[in-house]
Amino acid sequence: MKLQQLRYICEVARHDLNVSATAQSLYTSQPGISKQIRLLEDELGVEVFARSGKHLTRVTPAGQAILSVAEQILQKVESIRQVAQEFSDEKKGSLSIATTHTQARYALPSAINEFIKTYPDVSLHMHQGTPMQISEMAADGTVDFAIATEALQHFSDLIMMPCYRWNRSVMVPKNHPLTQVSKLSLKDVAAYPIVTYVFGFTGRSKLDDAFRHHGLEPKVVFTAVDSDVIKTYVRLGLGVGIVASMAYEPGPDDDLVALDASHLFEASTTKIGFRKGTFLRGYMYDFIRLFAPHLTPDVVRKVQSCDNRAEVDALFEGLELPLL
Numbered sequence: 001m002k003l004q005q006l007r008y009i010c011e012v013a014r015h016d017l018n019v020s021a022t023a024q025s026l027y028t029s030q031p032g033i034s035k036q037i038r039l040l041e042d043e044l045g046v047e048v049f050a051r052s053g054k055h056l057t058r059v060t061p062a063g064q065a066i067l068s069v070a071e072q073i074l075q076k077v078e079s080i081r082q083v084a085q086e087f088s089d090e091k092k093g094s095l096s097i098a099t100t101h102t103q104a105r106y107a108l109p110s111a112i113n114e115f116i117k118t119y120p121d122v123s124l125h126m127h128q129g130t131p132m133q134i135s136e137m138a139a140d141g142t143v144d145f146a147i148a149t150e151a152l153q154h155f156s157d158l159i160m161m162p163c164y165r166w167n168r169s170v171m172v173p174k175n176h177p178l179t180q181v182s183k184l185s186l187k188d189v190a191a192y193p194i195v196t197y198v199f200g201f202t203g204r205s206k207l208d209d210a211f212r213h214h215g216l217e218p219k220v221v222f223t224a225v226d227s228d229v230i231k232t233y234v235r236l237g238l239g240v241g242i243v244a245s246m247a248y249e250p251g252p253d254d255d256l257v258a259l260d261a262s263h264l265f266e267a268s269t270t271k272i273g274f275r276k277g278t279f280l281r282g283y284m285y286d287f288i289r290l291f292a293p294h295l296t297p298d299v300v301r302k303v304q305s306c307d308n309r310a311e312v313d314a315l316f317e318g319l320e321l322p323l324l
Helices: 003-014 019-026 030-044 061-088 101-107 109-118 131-139 186-190 204-213 227-235 282-291 297-304 309-315
Strands: 049-052 055-059 093-099 122-128 145-148 158-166 168-173 194-197 220-224 240-244 256-260 268-275
Touching (some): 003 061, 019 030, 101 122, 131 145, 227 240
């Protein structure tokens, strides 16, 4: 049994059993991957993948169990590499982050700017996606960190730590009737077409819960994953925008008015997550601290020593998170 064979079966599973796509991603040949998978199956005496002719059709029950262990082995191998790299050159390496557009555009720039200044020889990679995609990338080891508001809690093998709280603003063009309202109510907002985030993005569930709780059915006419796209369609008069307050930029957004809606919706918490058992290099601890100063290396190490999510939550109980 070879590590290469384990890597091949894991990558094939990640690529939806497409051996050709797997070969392209690994810069190797399709026949070579197929041969190594067959050799592994012959050695184990079971099939990892069921087949129809030359095509892989599904992962077998035995294959599911084997893939689970193989992923753990490959993660440990990567941790060994990280340990060696940390001792050979603590300021060189790579860091990959998966996050949403809102985090990448408004919350992360200052931390990333400072990180790059401190660690110019660390290669930084940012992936954007839906909260579910982001969580999956962290859970399967594709990225080091996931930063999101939604979905992280659905993955039991992720360690999650709270970074900051945020709430929403209602964005409208100047001279919109809502600018004359002294204190917004949900009923005021629901009277107009709404432009906001796609469900599952950037705390959208808190928004829907608030309207539902008051027996209101908002007319959501347009959704997007990108705050800037939402603002564009507010400018076109499609509806009033409900976006993260951090997405309003004085200067570029002076043609819009951001109306405080923090009293209308429960605040959301953005978290950073990473896979259990991940070896964090020194610069990874520093990145976490730059993004969320209360998450010092000592705090993160305490979190890593926790046995379950309840213990992690207990560490942060009563902590007043910054409001972004």
